[in-house]
Amino acid sequence: MIVTIDGVAASGKSSVSSGVAQALGVPYVSSGLLYRAATLLGLEADLDLRGAPGLLKLLGTHPVRLEPLAGGNRVWQGERDLTDDLHSTRVDRGVSVVAALPEVREWVDAQLRALPEPFVAEGRDMGTNVFPHAPHKFYLTASARIRAERRARERPEDVPAIEADLQRRDELDTVQSAPAPDALVIDTGPLDLQGVIDTILTRLR
Template identity: 75%
Template structure:
């Protein structure tokens, strides 16, 4: 079985996906982490998203992606990138990387090579990458609520985070549309466990 959990930036997708995956005893897969890895590696190599050298550069890196139920981890050889890709600089650059069709195809190839069952989390998991998924969800919340949640994890002030989230929503709009059959959940009034329980209750038996 494949369950897809898509949604806007900082809507709680990773925590919710991890909780659902743990309840089901399957891994979860954070597609955003691969876009973040591409962005960090591009920055470190001094390559712009549209540089034709970027895709061959990414293909040549010893990048390893561990989609564990408790949390996804990224490695470049022996160096762990998991924390490095969760920075304001990567937040600011990732949409431009994600807008490149060849880089979306690079991420999608890695995702489609995984063996189900799993929970896949991102923007277009239920639409473009796993349209055959048995259950699809789409998480939303107001920009303020999302900024307040993210402020607990980042050094920047909540207003600055909210402005950056709204910019990223705008840039991500094209690839972040709910599948027509997705259950749309406003996570604003719910606790993390409340969102997880709502999803578990809606899964096909």
């Protein structure tokens, strides 16, 4: 059984997915971390992030592995744990360019589809493209200001700068971010984290 939780940047996908997954006793899968890992490695290798061949060669010679756990996902490249380096402002700013490359999307999708069920999968296109047959789909939204205020607790920049970056990323991610027609859309603005998790669990039960 697969539950998909998609949504715009900083709408609560990973926190909510983690809470839902823990309540269900299954792992959750954060697809965005794979896009972030490809971006980080491209930046570190000084590659042009718009160039798929260079990135794919790098990912082929230095394979990246997602470790899905209920409490939090980790991403490995060999023995190196990349996880703590994936949420920098530098990666935030480059990731949508990398995620627009069809070859990189195929690389991510193949890894996700190889994972053993059951799990909760979160990202942008889990319910539309990657797992269209999932029986339970959710889509999280909130205003850019609310999302920026939440993310400001995790980043050094101020709220207006974060809000501008989120809006820019929303725009670049538009193509892959449409909600599945059969997803329940949840405006998380008026809800706290537990409120969103409970809304989803109620629907699942």
